[in-house]
Amino acid sequence: MSIVFLGLGVFGIGMIAIASFLLLRGDGSREQKLMQYFLMGSLIQNAGYLLELTAPTVEAALVAVKVQYMGSLSVPISYCYFMFSYCYEKAPSKLLKFLKIVDVLVLGLVFTCDLHTFYYSRIDWLYTPEGHGYLSLEYGPGYWVFMLCSMIIPYALSMYALIRVCIKKPDYAADRQYKLVLGLSFLPVIVLCSYVMKLTLVYDPTP
Numbered sequence: 001m002s003i004v005f006l007g008l009g010v011f012g013i014g015m016i017a018i019a020s021f022l023l024l025r026g027d028g029s030r031e032q033k034l035m036q037y038f039l040m041g042s043l044i045q046n047a048g049y050l051l052e053l054t055a056p057t058v059e060a061a062l063v064a065v066k067v068q069y070m071g072s073l074s075v076p077i078s079y080c081y082f083m084f085s086y087c088y089e090k091a092p093s094k095l096l097k098f099l100k101i102v103d104v105l106v107l108g109l110v111f112t113c114d115l116h117t118f119y120y121s122r123i124d125w126l127y128t129p130e131g132h133g134y135l136s137l138e139y140g141p142g143y144w145v146f147m148l149c150s151m152i153i154p155y156a157l158s159m160y161a162l163i164r165v166c167i168k169k170p171d172y173a174a175d176r177q178y179k180l181v182l183g184l185s186f187l188p189v190i191v192l193c194s195y196v197m198k199l200t201l202v203y204d205p206t207p
Helices: 002-024 030-053 058-072 074-086 093-111 141-168 170-175 178-196
Strands: 120-127 133-139
Touching: 002 030, 030 058, 030 074, 058 074, 058 093, 058 120, 058 133, 074 093, 074 141, 074 178, 093 141, 141 170, 141 178
Parallel strands: none
Antiparallel strands: 120 133
């Protein structure tokens, strides 16, 4: 199973690299710039998770987790900015600025997570039946701050912008394929929820 996820990780990084290359050949519009931020965060997140999958020790795995957060914290917020621009809706700038401040605080908690139990209440190094070591993390209150402010709220705002334009401008929405984007936007949220609720064990398919 670890080989499958390693392959998916490499494939994901390759796809992100191709998408970034295609964007660089574009006209440099605001939407393309925002999508580049989104893709860069995804690239860092995927690279960090690939490092975690191949980490030989708990210390190396924790460093990889910290690398992941440098990317994963930027993905929802940059996607939210992109989605409001793509839907020609006015973004709630004050709320998004507050969420970015929370992201910085969360990053500080993650980078010091081995010194306290506020973010991860427990950190274990376990083994699969095949002998592959992996991190097993139990969440503290800081993690739920991250889930609310860095994940749920930005994605909820993105969904709001998409649903609003689909209802108000159905013809325009069909032309811009908003319904397709809306459906695809739910996928990472569903996968993340399944991992947080421990429906998927050992491997995190979210990246």
